[in-house]
Amino acid sequence: MDTTKTHEEWLREMEEKSRAKQKTFIGGISSKLRRPMVDDAPPHPFRGSPDFWNAYEWNEQERINRFTDNFVSVGGHVQRLETMEEVRGFITDKANELSAKYIVRQNEPELAGLNLEDELPDARISVWNTDPEQHWKARSAEADIGVVMVDYAAAYTSSMVVLSSKDKGRSVSLLPTVLIAIIPVERIKTRLGEVMVQFDESGRANLPAGIHFISGPSRSSDIENDLTIGVHGPGVVYALIVG
Amino acid sequence: MSHGPGTAGGATVKERADLALNNEFLRKAVKFTTERLKNGKLKAMEEHGNWEEWRERGRQIRLHTIAHLDYYLNMFVENARANGVHVHFAETAQEAVDISLSIAERKSAKSVVKSKSMVSEELHLNHALESIGVEAIETDLGEYIIQLAGEVPSHIIIPAIHKNRFQIADLLSEDAGEKLEADTKILAGYVRRRLRAKFLEADIGMTGCNFAIAETGSMVLFENEGNARMVTTLPKTQITLMGMERIIPSWADLEVMATLLPRSATGQKLTMYMSGITGPRRAEDADGPDEMHIIIVDNGRSLQLGDPEFQELLNCIRCGACLNACPVYRHIGGHAYGGTYSGPIGAVLTPSLQKNIAEWDDIANASSLCGACYEACPVKIPLHDMLVYLRRRKVEAGYGNKIENAGMKGFATLLSKSGRFNTVIKLGKIGQKFISRGGEIRLKVGPLAGWNTYRVTPTLPKKSFRQQWGTLDAEIRNGLQEMSPDIKKRMEHAIKDRAKGGGHGHGHN
Numbered sequence: 001m002d003t004t005k006t007h008e009e010w011l012r013e014m015e016e017k018s019r020a021k022q023k024t025f026i027g028g029i030s031s032k033l034r035r036p037m038v039d040d041a042p043p044h045p046f047r048g049s050p051d052f053w054n055a056y057e058w059n060e061q062e063r064i065n066r067f068t069d070n071f072v073s074v075g076g077h078v079q080r081l082e083t084m085e086e087v088r089g090f091i092t093d094k095a096n097e098l099s100a101k102y103i104v105r106q107n108e109p110e111l112a113g114l115n116l117e118d119e120l121p122d123a124r125i126s127v128w129n130t131d132p133e134q135h136w137k138a139r140s141a142e143a144d145i146g147v148v149m150v151d152y153a154a155a156y157t158s159s160m161v162v163l164s165s166k167d168k169g170r171s172v173s174l175l176p177t178v179l180i181a182i183i184p185v186e187r188i189k190t191r192l193g194e195v196m197v198q199f200d201e202s203g204r205a206n207l208p209a210g211i212h213f214i215s216g217p218s219r220s221s222d223i224e225n226d227l228t229i230g231v232h233g234p235g236v237v238y239a240l241i242v243g
Numbered sequence: 244m245s246h247g248p249g250t251a252g253g254a255t256v257k258e259r260a261d262l263a264l265n266n267e268f269l270r271k272a273v274k275f276t277t278e279r280l281k282n283g284k285l286k287a288m289e290e291h292g293n294w295e296e297w298r299e300r301g302r303q304i305r306l307h308t309i310a311h312l313d314y315y316l317n318m319f320v321e322n323a324r325a326n327g328v329h330v331h332f333a334e335t336a337q338e339a340v341d342i343s344l345s346i347a348e349r350k351s352a353k354s355v356v357k358s359k360s361m362v363s364e365e366l367h368l369n370h371a372l373e374s375i376g377v378e379a380i381e382t383d384l385g386e387y388i389i390q391l392a393g394e395v396p397s398h399i400i401i402p403a404i405h406k407n408r409f410q411i412a413d414l415l416s417e418d419a420g421e422k423l424e425a426d427t428k429i430l431a432g433y434v435r436r437r438l439r440a441k442f443l444e445a446d447i448g449m450t451g452c453n454f455a456i457a458e459t460g461s462m463v464l465f466e467n468e469g470n471a472r473m474v475t476t477l478p479k480t481q482i483t484l485m486g487m488e489r490i491i492p493s494w495a496d497l498e499v500m501a502t503l504l505p506r507s508a509t510g511q512k513l514t515m516y517m518s519g520i521t522g523p524r525r526a527e528d529a530d531g532p533d534e535m536h537i538i539i540v541d542n543g544r545s546l547q548l549g550d551p552e553f554q555e556l557l558n559c560i561r562c563g564a565c566l567n568a569c570p571v572y573r574h575i576g577g578h579a580y581g582g583t584y585s586g587p588i589g590a591v592l593t594p595s596l597q598k599n600i601a602e603w604d605d606i607a608n609a610s611s612l613c614g615a616c617y618e619a620c621p622v623k624i625p626l627h628d629m630l631v632y633l634r635r636r637k638v639e640a641g642y643g644n645k646i647e648n649a650g651m652k653g654f655a656t657l658l659s660k661s662g663r664f665n666t667v668i669k670l671g672k673i674g675q676k677f678i679s680r681g682g683e684i685r686l687k688v689g690p691l692a693g694w695n696t697y698r699v700t701p702t703l704p705k706k707s708f709r710q711q712w713g714t715l716d717a718e719i720r721n722g723l724q725e726m727s728p729d730i731k732k733r734m735e736h737a738i739k740d741r742a743k744g745g746g747h748g749h750g751h752n
Contacts, residue, residue: 010349011329018331022320025332025541029313029487032548042311046303048495049502050296070512129529136529137477141443157501157513166527170476174469192513193498200494204322204459204521209531210476211461211519218469219515220431222385222401224408225276228431231384232438233469233516 049193058190063155064241067188070158074216075229076237084113087182087240092119094180094238095145104128104140104176105147107167111182116147128169137171146176146234152195153188153239157215160239161195164210173214179234181214185243256609260575269405273397273576276404277567283510284564284619291506301503302623304496305558312548312557315457315490316539322460326522329536339540340371343449343482346536347377350480352446354378356438358464358471359386360451361561362484362540364396364583365596368449379449380441382470384434391418397577397585399563400508405576438470448474448532452485453561454500455537458493461521462537465504465514475520481532483520487539488557494519500560503621507562543596552632553595558622559588565626568619571609580606587616591629608634 005013030037048054058066068078081087091114095103103125105111117125126139140146148168152161160181164170173179189195192213199207218233229235253259263269288294308315320330333339339362347355355377357363369379369390381390385403389396391414396402403411412425415433423433450471454463462483464471475481491497497519505511524531547553566572566586577585582593590606616626 007349014329014331018329021332022317022330025334025487025539026313026317028545029316029548032545033310033313034549037317038311038314042307042314044307044492046300046307047493049498050293050300052293052296074511074515137443140530141439159513159517164524164528164531166525166529169528169530170472171530174472174476191498192501193495196494196498199461199519200458204325204461207459207461207519207521209520209522209524209528211521212472213513213517214515215513215517216515218467220384220468222383222388222403223411223427223430224272225279225401226408226427228384228427231431231435231468231470232382232442232473 048197049191053191054193056191058155060185060188063188063190064185067153067155067158067239067241070155071216071239074158075219076158076216076239078239078241081240081242084110084242087242088114088116088119090238090240091116091145091147091180094178095120095123098144098178100144100178102126102139102143103145103147104143104169104172106149106169106172108149110149111147128172129166136169137175140169140171140175143172143176145178145180146172146174147180148173148182150181150183150187150239152198153183154190154192154195154213155188156191157213158239159192159195159213159215162212162214163208164212165208170210170212173212174233176234177230178236178238179214180238180240182240182242185241188241256575256579256581256605259581260579260609263574263576263579266405266576268407269576270574272404272407274573276398276401277569277573280400280509280563281567281619284507284567285510287506287510287512291502291512297499297502298621298623300499301560301621302558304491304499305560305622306555308490308492309488309548309554309557312488312490315492316487319455319457319460319490320539322458323455323462323522323537324460326460327535328460328522329534331536331538332541333538334541336366336540336542339366339484339538339542340368342536342538343368343484344371344375346480346482347372347447348375350446352377352480354380354441354445355447355449355482356380356382356442356445356474356478357386357449358451358466358474359383359402360449360484361399361583362451362486362542363449365542366484366540368484380438380445382438382442382474383466384431384468384470387434387438388414391415395578395583398566399561399577399584399586399588400566405578438473442470442473442477445478447480447482448476448478449482449484450474452483452489452537453504454491454497455485455489456492456494456497456519457490459521461494461519463497464518464520465501465516466518467511467515469516472516472518475518475532476530479533481520481523481535483535483537485537485539487541487544504560504562507560507564507619507621543598546598547595553591553629555624556588556592556595556629558624559592560622561588562621564619564621565616568615569610570613570615571611575609580609582606587626587630588624591626591633594633 071078079090100123103123105127107128107130129136148162150160151163162173217229217235217237218231220228220231253262323330331342333342355372357379372379381387385401388403388406388411398404408425411430412423415430416423419433423429450464452462453465491500501513501517505514523533523535547556565588569587572586580589582589584592590610593606610630612627612630614627
């Protein structure tokens with residue numbers, strides 16, 4: 001390895017190589033397909049799900065019921081709550097019940113409004129990415145409970161979708177032992193596709209680095225088909241449907 | 244690489260399969276697991292409904308993408324670059340290895356944590372990394388186990404299908420330096436703790452890629468354990484190995500793939516995690532990689548492009564449904580196939596990727612051509628037809644002449660030994676392709692001259708009675724043997740769990 005080169009220089013060289021190679025690599029594909037490279041978007045008549053599916057929709061109560069049934073069937077827990085007051089009560093009780101010492105939460109106004117610090121004076125509650133000196137991955141890894149707001153949900157597969165940002169760490173929904181995810185009821189759609197098309201519509205430049213669909217607790221059946229919960233990600237997941 | 248029982252020791256599928264057939268546990272475990280997955284899939288298909296329409300839609304999307312692969316791959320690359328990803332192209336396995344190693348060297352990496360990647364298996368990347376002093380750690384529970392054993396995956400979805408809990412406890416105890424009980428929870432708990440530390444200290448995270456979305460330059464991973472999320476969230480550098488055909492045009496198309504893949508693989512509505520990664524972390528984010536590389540790998544894939552008989556292989560979404568449906572796989576297990584990919588897809592893909600039809604032809608013969616693989620395939624790849632094309636191509640590749648010549652030498656010496664007779668019957672089946680019409684042979688030359696003067700010879704059956712006898716005999720004998728009470732109890736327990744728990748119980752990565 002040439003250590004005199006800076007890493008930036010090396011990356012630039014690699015990029016030049018990559019761009020040169022791209023021509024032969026993709027040109028090779030065109031010639032295998034026995035035609036010149038196409039420049040215009042080919043018509044794609046089968047884009048996305050079949051029409052009958054795109055028209056499929058449940059009413060709100062059914063979305064809640066189906067989300068709940070699916071989520072429970074894969075080992076998750078669901079609570080139906082009316083207000084953020086009730087959410088505060090649930091999280092406080094759960095933290096006390098589990099004797100949680102470390103809690104990490106996303107930096108979002110709804111979560112700040114819960115005032116968990118006042119309710120749980122004995123727990124150390126960190127707010128994601130509020131202090132540049134902190135090692136935030138380590139804060140999440142040590143946490144007993146992670147608390148997140150869910151951006152979208154899909155009832156058909158009981159999936160909660162969380163998007164990353166400066167204020168929303170990917171680690172918060174991944175590293176703690178217990179995950180508590182709050183779903184404002186109006187964010188629950190029927191189908192996955194309703195969530196996915198929004199990413200097509202918003203376009204590349206507006207997508208976050210991490211989009212995560214979470215459909216239950218971490219699991220594995222790799223040892224003799226015996227189901228184990230909480231292999232790498234959170235083993236206990238609460239979905240709190242609010243509103 | 245050292246191999247455990249069933250992974251090596253035979254030059255042909257037949258020899259490797261004999262090893263597998265002798266391994267009672269393997270045979271039962273493979274049978275049980277594949278049936279569990281197959282039934283899970285059937286249930287999920289029925290529950291979801293309109294399965295044929297979904298399958299057809301999945302097929303159309305894959306056909307469309309592959310037919311315009313140059314266009315969509317270019318689009319993906321430009322968008323990924325715009326997201327800040329460093330994109331590389333590798334025509335061969337060696338090129339992909341070289342690029343990976345140079346990144347690791349640049350980063351002075353001590354360790355690489357990996358989530359499941361079949362491309363990485365194709366490249367034998369772990370050995371390459373170890374050769375430059377970089378520790379490569381598989382983090383999928385099953386993959387970690389077989390890595391400790393020094394083996395390769397035997398099932399695309401459940402890689403450690405061939406190991407029992409006691410063997411696993413021994414391997415993990417050795418790793419831990421203390422005796423671990425053969426209890427799934429204890430073993431999985433140990434791996435969780437052990438790998439947590441590895442995730443947090445690793446320099447590089449390495450992943451495969453289930454789908455790459457052309458319009459946004461995003462790469463998508465399906466998993467159940469959370470290790471792929473760890474690998475793409477914690478280390479400072481991420482490397483993604485991507486087969487060049489993994490492309491789909493849009494997120495809308497991802498809904499179709501997300502409908503087909505988990506249901507076909509495990510019977511799940513969706514895997515516990517599905518992640519779309521669009522570039523490295525944004526400047527203000529506090530997690531995610533600083534630097535992200537995607538290595539786009541050909542390694543034989545372009546050989547299938549423009550080949551009318553095999554191009555549809557590129558439509559494969561790597562779900563493993565054809566393995567679970569295959570009566571041959573169920574008997575011989577994955578290692579008997581001798582390549583990275585096993586089962587019907589492996590039987591076609593391995594020779595196609597390697598362009599050496601002759602050497603791998605015996606894999607194509609490890610199939611009864613029953614069509615169960617095609618029926619199971621969520622994107623309708625005609626695998627059973629491809630197996631026939633492979634057999635024919637071997638004949639066309641020049642091996643046919645020897646066979647034909649051998650067939651013309653007359654019966655006398657051949658009939659004197661049953662072994663030789665078997666060989667001739669086998670050769671005859673191939674040789675007769677040239678002379679049979681509508682199931683009859685009327686040719687009046689060679690050994691058939693006398694007979695055919697007044698009669699018509701029927702073509703040889705696909706499987707002679709003698710060949711069938713071996714399987715029937717083994718089936719009867721093995722079927723009658725008592726299962727060990729332990730295995731029986733566990734299986735009964737699993738069935739009970741399944742009965743009361745809907746879709747759950749089918750999970751794994």
